Amino acid sequence: xxxxxxxxxxxxxxxxxxxxxxxxxxxxxxxxxxxxxxxxxxxxxxxxxxxxxxxxxxxxxxxxxxxxxxxxxxxxxxxxxxxxxxxxxxxxxxxxxxxxx
Numbered sequence: 001x002x003x004x005x006x007x008x009x010x011x012x013x014x015x016x017x018x019x020x021x022x023x024x025x026x027x028x029x030x031x032x033x034x035x036x037x038x039x040x041x042x043x044x045x046x047x048x049x050x051x052x053x054x055x056x057x058x059x060x061x062x063x064x065x066x067x068x069x070x071x072x073x074x075x076x077x078x079x080x081x082x083x084x085x086x087x088x089x090x091x092x093x094x095x096x097x098x099x100x101x
Contacts, residue, residue, distance in 0.1 A: 027062040028055030041074045068092045
């Protein structure tokens, strides 16, 4: 969306292969699930599961992030990472690739 949550440690790991997996940290809790890739940059994220730690300070941020993630239908690779788009083609999540150390 329009909010910058970069300071909240949100992460996303995408593993493509026999089992397409997505996982990461959603501000407080860990999440994981699977996705399909029916065409080029199209993506269909399945049901996500997550840990159930209550974090008062980040619960709204976490809900907002996971809500946006559930709306992703396509992905565009950029120089710095990925743009995740909704069905209207609007960028709803900007994922910046973590630098290898």
